[in-house]
Every structure is written in structure tokens, then in C-alpha cells.
């Protein structure tokens with residue numbers, strides 16, 4: 001079942017269900033892709049039809065960010081829980097390690113994907129790092145060739161939104177991968193260069209506030225959250 005929040009349809013799944021679906025997508029030849037929009041991305045999709053299409057065509061749309069959960073609740077069609085992209089991938093890695101599956105890490109500044117790969121292989125023995133590449137390339141062709149020769153099961157595309165969503169949509173038919181996931185700044189987190197909020201902040205749904213405290217320049221982007229909630233309230237009042 002999909003639940004619509006301001007024009008973006010989210011899959012109503014728990015983390016466990018999302019991982020189960022993700023693992024079954026690794027069994028099929030068709031290159032699926034997963035997106036994890038937060039309120040900022042939903043607002044972007046309202047102004048950028050290409051971004052909206054890239055999100056709509058994804059095989060799985062996961063609610064990243066507590067704002068989406070509140071939005072769905074305000075609209076009277078609640079989503080089961082928050083499924084942050086960075087955590088979704090960690091759960092996938094745990095399962096993939098059991099069967100020696102492989103992941104390719106694409107994105108972030110020079111050296112970050114490599115560092116993330118080292119840390120992930122220490123944390124998940126059995127998980128194969130098929131390759132890594134930074135996210136500041138000019139041409140897609142050579143990047144696609146490198147990914148295809150590595151032929152990973154899963155490709156993480158961490159180029160920021162909505163660039164990563166568009167990139168996955170445009171290139172899915174050229175890529176020899178089973179599944180892709182667009183995961184924003186996750187490689188920075190796995191590499192340890194950006195810290196996730198401590199558990200207690202996460203439990204209180206204040207991860208966004210912690211991030212703002214660490215990176216105050218995000219204030220402009222975060223102002224889209226109140227705008228998002230206003231639009232959701234408007235949609236509710238119009239009875240849609």
C-alpha cells in the first residue's frame with residue numbers, strides 16, 4: 001500500500017518489511033531503485049517535475065525523517081514508522097553479509113566512499129565492497145563502465161537529492177546492478193566524518209535538531225520543514 005503526502009506516494013512499510021522487500025529485489029534481474037524522501041525532497045518534487053517522476057518511478061519510496069510521519073498523521077493516513085535510508089542500508093548490509101553479497105559505494109567527496117567501505121567491511125565481515133567512487137564526476141559513461149565491471153548486487157548512489165534520484169532513473173537501464181538506493185549523506189556517516197545524532201536524540205525524534213546544531217548552515221534547507229507542515233495542514237483542511 002502507498003500513502004500520499006503532498007503528491008509523493010510512500011510505501012507503508014516498517015523497517016523490517018522494507019529490508020525484506022529490498023532483499024527480494026536483489027534476487028531479480030530488473031534494476032530496481034529505492035528512494036528515501038524527507039520533507040525537503042517532497043517540497044522539491046512539488047516544483048521539479050523531473051524529480052517527482054524519479055521518485056514516482058522508484059520501486060520503493062521510504063519515509064526518511066519524522067516530518068513525513070507527522071505529515072501522514074495530520075492527513076489521517078498514518079505510516080507505520082520512519083525508515084531512514086542510512087539505517088535501511090545498514091540492515092541490508094547485515095543480511096547481505098550472511099550470503100557474501102556485494103555493494104558499490106558511489107558519492108561524496110574524494111576518499112570518503114573508500115573510507116566508508118573500509119569501516120563497513122570491518123563492521124560487516126562477509127559483505128563484499130565491489131568498488132567505490134566519489135560523487136563529483138563530470139561524465140556518467142566511465143563511472144557506469146566501472147560499476148558494470150564490478151557488477152555489484154547493490155549500488156549506493158549518494159549524490160544528494162534530487163540529483164541521485166534523477167541519476168538512478170536516467171541510468172537504470174545501463175547499469176548491471178540488482179538494486180540501487182539513493183542515500184544522500186550516508187557515506188559521510190559511514191565514513192565517520194559526519195556524526196549521527198546520539199540514540200536518545202533519535203528516540204525523541206530530534207535528529208533534525210542535532211544536525212542543525214552541528215551544521216547551522218542547514219537552516220535555509222530546514223526552513224522547508226515548517227513550509228511542508230503548513231502545506232500538509234492546508235491539504236488536510238481542503239479535505240484531500
Ligand code: UDP
Pocket residue numbers: 107108109134135136158159160161163183184185186187188
Ligand atoms: N554530493 C556528491 N556529488 C554532488 C553533490 C553532493 O557526491 O554533486 C554528496 C555530498 O558530498 C554529500 C551528499 O552528496 O556526501 C549529500 O549530502 P546531504 O547531507 O546534502 O544529503 P542528505 O543526507 O541531507 O540528503
